Amino acid sequence: MxxxxxxxxxxxxxxxxxxxxxxxxxxxxxxxxxxxxxxxxxxxxxxxxxxxxxxxxxxxxxxxxxxxxxxxxxxxDEKKINELRQELFNETIDKFIEDSKALGFTKETILAIISSRYKEDKNE
The missing domain is CATH 1.10.10.10 (Winged helix-like DNA-binding domain superfamily/Winged helix DNA-binding domain)
Structure with missing residues (x-):
């Protein structure tokens, strides 16, 4: 670390x-x-x-x-770990959205880019 x-x-x-x-x-x-x-x-x-x-x-x-x-x-406690996983994910998403808005991206553009990039990464 x-x-x-x-x-x-x-x-x-x-x-x-x-x-x-x-x-x-x-x-x-x-x-x-x-x-x-x-x-x-x-x-x-x-x-x-x-x-x-x-x-x-x-x-x-x-x-x-x-x-x-x-x-x-x-x-x-698996439930506690899953709650933590969701909490960390939400924090990551919130920061991503905040940063994306600051760069001038709209919700539609953000979703389109994510969809495109996700398919690239998953070889779909």
């Missing part, structure tokens, strides 16, 4: 977004143990308090859970 230190977005939010994407993509599997606070902080070269804040936020969102004395694990 590459942290954007010059970004206006706080580091802990960048890490949260990164972990959420890894969960949705299946790179972090349901029930998989995640790195300890200390190990992850060392890997990312950030303060352990930052990772503790990340893990607290993810636990509050029920995306990870703690087994006392064993460690932290990715949720096994």
């Amino acid at each position: 590459v942290l954007e230190l010059s970004s206006k977005e706080p580091i802990y939010l960048q890490i949260i977004a990164y972990i959420k994407k890894k969960i949705v993509a299946g790179e972090l599997k349901k029930g998989e143990r995640i790195l300890s606070v200390r190990d992850y902080a060392s890997e990312l070269k950030v303060n352990p308090n930052t990772i503790q804040k990340v893990y607290s936020e993810l636990e509050n969102e029920n995306l990870i859970y703690t087994q006392r004395g064993i460690g932290k694990f990715v949720t096994e």
Whole structure:
């Protein structure tokens, strides 16, 4: 993971977004143990308090859970993961629409371009 230190977005939010994407993509599997606070902080070269804040936020969102004395694990709740997938997708689409409008594209043009590009990518 590459942290954007010059970004206006706080580091802990960048890490949260990164972990959420890894969960949705299946790179972090349901029930998989995640790195300890200390190990992850060392890997990312950030303060352990930052990772503790990340893990607290993810636990509050029920995306990870703690087994006392064993460690932290990715949720096994498929419904929660699907909700997160939809949430991330909606955020991506909203940003895309906002950027497209700023470039002067109409809804019809955006949909036509997406349809054309999607067919190209899928070899339909």
